[in-house]
Amino acid sequence: MRNILIIGIGAGNPDHMTIEAIAALNRADVLFIPDKGEEKAALRALREGICARFIRSPDYRTVPVDIPRRGEAGSDYHGVVDDWHERIATRYRALFEAQLAAGQTGALLVWGDPALYDSTLRIMERVVASGLPIDWQVYPGISSVQVLAARHRIPLNTIGAPILITTGRRLAAGFPADQDSVVVMLDGEQAFARLDPDRLDIYWGAYLGTPDEILLAGPLSELSAEIVSVRAAARARHGWIMDTYLLRRRPAA
Numbered sequence: 366m367r368n369i370l371i372i373g374i375g376a377g378n379p380d381h382m383t384i385e386a387i388a389a390l391n392r393a394d395v396l397f398i399p400d401k402g403e404e405k406a407a408l409r410a411l412r413e414g415i416c417a418r419f420i421r422s423p424d425y426r427t428v429p430v431d432i433p434r435r436g437e438a439g440s441d442y443h444g445v446v447d448d449w450h451e452r453i454a455t456r457y458r459a460l461f462e463a464q465l466a467a468g469q470t471g472a473l474l475v476w477g478d479p480a481l482y483d484s485t486l487r488i489m490e491r492v493v494a495s496g497l498p499i500d501w502q503v504y505p506g507i508s509s510v511q512v513l514a515a516r517h518r519i520p521l522n523t524i525g526a527p528i529l530i531t532t533g534r535r536l537a538a539g540f541p542a543d544q545d546s547v548v549v550m551l552d553g554e555q556a557f558a559r560l561d562p563d564r565l566d567i568y569w570g571a572y573l574g575t576p577d578e579i580l581l582a583g584p585l586s587e588l589s590a591e592i593v594s595v596r597a598a599a600r601a602r603h604g605w606i607m608d609t610y611l612l613r614r615r616p617a618a
């Protein structure tokens with residue numbers, strides 16, 4: 366039996382590694398380091414820095430994982446994602462078989478928290494369903510959403526009320542009528558800039574937890590254009606960007 370540890374590593378600040386995650390890292394014989402997207406060099410460097418800083422034995426081995434690209438979503442978004450996950454699962458299975466002997470432990474370092482807008486857990490279910498005998502555990506990490514709230518010093522919800530965590534793609538359909546607090550991730554198109562800003566405040570953060578962190582907060586009507594331009598300039602400077610925001614509806618006067 367092989368053992369796989371899925372370890373949340375925080376969203377950019379190595380100080381956000383939990384003690385449990387560090388202990389798990391130190392049990393791994395092989396660290397699988399995914400490589401994907403335009404931001405890959407910076408994110409890979411962060412993962413490698415975490416290994417170098419927290420793993421006590423010098424004998425650990427890292428194996429890069431070249432994550433296949435997703436097809437264009439088109440009209441069949443779920444079909445395209447399904448196919449993409451299957452290809453990643455096939456790649457992971459092959460790597461686990463090739464790189465881990467029976468009884469050995471591998472670790473996947475997952476950005477932020479593995480339960481939040483990350484497909485590693487779904488992909489692991491596919492690997493297990495494919496018949497490879499593995500045992501696996503999940504270690505939570507500090508997500509970008511928690512860092513966003515901490516940096517702005519705000520609770521995500523108002524008293525006794527729910528929050529919605531969603532994507533830019535969904536927000537593009539409009540601010541949900543039945544919500545007051547909406548956290549938006551994966552928004553490459555700045556969906557906030559096309560909303561009716563009436564009574565909405567935005568708490569925006571980019572590169573959260575990293576030395577390049579940018580924070581802006583205030584009425585959406587006043588900040589929308591500024592965030593679009595700050596975001597574009599930062600993206601041009603770094604070659605990539607990750608940003609997250611909370612939109613909060615103010616009570617009617």
Ligand SMILES: C[S@@+](CC[C@H](N)C(=O)[O-])C[C@H]1O[C@@H](n2cnc3c(N)ncnc32)[C@H](O)[C@@H]1O
Binds near residue numbers: 377478571
């Ligand atoms: C694929 S999701 C991964 C989320 C991750 N599992 C988490 O817990 O934060 C990527 C999205 O998370 C958000 N994100 C991740 N890291 C971030 C960071 N350091 N600063 C701002 N947003 C971040 C962005 O909305 C980005 O588009």
